[in-house]
Amino acid sequence: MDVATTVRRLPRRLLTILLSAIMAVGTLAVLSSPASAEPTTNANPEGIDVSHYQGAINWSSVRAAGIEFAWIKATESTTYKDPRFGANYTNAYYAGVIRGAYHFARPGQSSGATQANFFASSGGAWSADNLTLPGALDLEAGCHGLSQTSMRNWILDFYNTYKARTGRDVIIYTTASWWSSCTGNWTGMATRSPLWVAHWGVSSPNVPTGFPTWTAWQFTDNGRVNGISGAVDRNHFNGTRARLLALANNTP
Incomplete structure (x- = not known):
């Protein structure tokens, strides 16, 4: 029959x-997306951050190498869009990498609000799809001619605008020395933004004064990962995969 x-x-x-x-x-x-199909108890997930400098990336190989999250350069100032952002952002998603965009700040060139709007409109927005991290604000390369008070105001302007556009707290990427020099160890972001700290070649990072702890730690700028031909920044996440997913999905 x-x-x-x-x-x-x-x-x-x-x-x-x-x-x-x-x-x-x-x-x-x-x-059941690739992000949620794995054990959520995995401790300290491994991540990377990339831009066009890494060239073409095989994201399936990156994921198979154990990389669980990434921040991908989207924009800089108010006119520059990374030429590989679209391919990286899309291919990382389909490979099951939990990814977000980042904006390289140029505070001396325009207001925080202007740059936040450019970022949010050019790939830096957020969606609750189990694979998207909130956007990151990359603060480095000197104080851009701003006083500490002006820099604080600029960061807050960016933060408020980004949150109004996306509903998420922007991630702050910086170093302890930059935060001290350019904001005067400002505590104003401690309860607002998660910290992504850069500190290479150490067993534990220096957390900038003004933040309670780090959420992500860029521990080298000279890492190697299958699927990427050259050097790449590598990162640890401070917590389990469940906490990484909570950050992505804006859940407790």
């Missing part, structure tokens, strides 16, 4: 239950 004949002979109530079960399985398959 063929399958079609068997199905036609099933009692109507049993057939309804069977079809409902098939639909439920299909729905679960759609909802």
